[in-house]
Amino acid sequence: MNGIKICKLEKNKKSTNLIIGELKKKFGFVCNRFFFIKGKKNEVRGKHAHKKQLQFLVCLYGSCQLDFDDGIKKKRILLNKDTIGIKVSAGIWGVQKYLKNNTLLLVFSNGTYKEEDYLRNYDAFKKFKKINKKWKL
DSSP states (O other): OTTEEEEEOEEOSSOTTOEEOOHHHHHOOOOSEEEEEEEOTTOEEEEEEESSOOEEEEEEESOEEEEEEOSSOEEEEEEOOTTEEEEEOTTOEEEEEEOSTTEEEEEEESSOOOGGGEEOSHHHHHHHHHHOOOOOO
16 A cells, blocks of 8 residues: 555664664654554554654554555554554554553654644545545655
8 A cells, every 4th residue: 555664673683672763764754753652452543644744653562453544445554563663654544453451652753743734534534635646655
């Protein structure tokens, strides 16, 4: 699916407990904000898209089911390794379901928080996608 990219983070050769993600160098992503969510088992979050912002998601602990929708295609990714990151373009509807208690999802964003960047209604998202057909990763 355009707009979703699975990225492998590398383990340090000398210390396998050290995982490295050079976001700008390896994935072309510049972070201006980050946050993390500690989810309970079966908690569902997200349920929105961004008009302009990109995100990069890493599950630091536990397991998270990520459901993505570009307005036409849908993609499900199980994020349960701290060596995998998911780069999400603007214009992608995302839902996260936390599969274990205390799952910790770290999210990097290339923008600052702006409520007007969020599409929180699925019908408004579909309308936005129809008007803005040029979304690519």
